[in-house]
Amino acid sequence: MKEILTLLKEGNKPSLLAAIVNTVIAIMKAVAFFLTGNIAMFAEMLHSLGDAANQFFVYIGSALSKKAPTAKFPNGFGRVVNLVCLGAVIVVAIMSYEAVIGGWHHILNPVESSGLILNLSVLGSAIVLESFVLYKAGKEILHDAGIQKGGLAPLTISFKHLNRAKPATKLVFMEDLVATMGGVLAFVAVLFAHFFGILIAEGIASVLIGLMMFYVVGKVFLENARGAIGETDEEMLTHIAHLVAEDPDVKDIQRVEVVKEGEFLHVEVVAEVDPSHTVAYVDDIRDRLLDLILQQKGVREVLISFDEDDGVSTWKKENPPKVVKQFSSKLPK
Incomplete structure (x- = not known):
């Protein structure tokens, strides 16, 4: 138990923060959906539930990946975080599917929802909280890249350094980027449905949110599949x-x-x-x-x-080799 607690302390902090925040947001959105029946809120609820679930998994996976090698696993547990991320995207994929299907049904059979103030309040609060987590994740990405900048830098230049980020941090950043954009989209859809009578706007927003989630699923899956196999840096x-x-x-x-x-x-x-x-x-x-x-x-x-030294130059500074030739390693007599 002591070892597990020690490992959890070393887990990826942005993913833990994101998991807690998304759990709170998911509860808020669930209450709003059940009270108003707003389909865009339904998509956002699923989105936040999916994010919270896999971010908890990713946090635990990032902690376990720091476990020291053992006699049974001499190569260590570094790739555990990649395997966990692969499992986590399955959860997001299921939520994405439900959001798209729910939105499509609403487009075909639009129904007016109630609770304008409640919906906008919840979505507005969620956008602020998601933006906060996104900022923290962006700051962590810059830290991983060795860049110390404040202000809006974590929200602007962090995109350029995503490849240098830890797998868990990258997942949190991408998910909360989509979550923030989805929140804004749902907010706008609620306004259009209420003030202009365009009821299908909420269904369209739900479908778009689901498709954005699918994009995250695809990108995260491919990156962590490469990591699980073993990718050259x-x-x-x-x-x-x-x-x-x-x-x-x-x-x-x-x-x-x-x-x-x-x-x-x-x-x-x-x-x-x-x-x-x-x-x-x-x-x-x-x-x-x-x-x-x-x-x-x-x-x-x-x-x-x-x-x-065999007297033959193998390494070129302009193009250092990964594997140049077969060899039998030996020390001089």
Whole structure:
């Protein structure tokens, strides 16, 4: 139990905040829907319920992914967060389907809803709360990218750095972006239905909200499927390859791999060194490179192997290789 509590403290904070906020919003929208029968509110209720459910799952998954490797699972649990995100999008997909179907039925058979003030109050409050969570998630994305900016930056430039964000943070940002846009859409639909008598506006809003949710489902599914399989981080691969190549004792690089393991990076390097060096000297080179690579953001595991310099230049600074050739790693005698 103590270990579980410790892990939960290290879970992704934006996803926990989003889960709590969306639970409160879902309850508000559920009350409003049952009192007014507004179909746009129904879609928003499903949206918030789906978001709250999978964000709780993602929070737990992000915490479990930080569990240290064990004898039974020597590669660690980094990809657990990707697997949890894959499961979470199923919940969103079901809610998306219900929102689209409910909206389509309303378009075919429009029914006037009541409770204008209640609907607008709930939707307005939800938009403010969702925007707050979106801002927090955007701020976390900038933090992951090493950018310290306030003001509107988390809502503007965070889009450019989504690829550098943790899987859980990225999911929260995308879901709350769609939730905020959906809230605005539902708000406008309620106004159109009440003041202009366009009753199908609420059904159209429900369908559009469902389709936006489907977009999140598709994007999150593809990204986390790649993460669960094991995806190369191209940017960090180039960066680490340059760091290794700059070491004065490294003659060449045979292979560099940087694979995403959930929120962390697994690095493997095969470098060539002068065969005249002693084992003790090569061990010092390894320790130096190990410390340097582990200092890089997100790197958790590093495996460094050496081969003797064959006199053939393999690594090119402009295009560092992922896998260049087969090899048998060995230390000099």
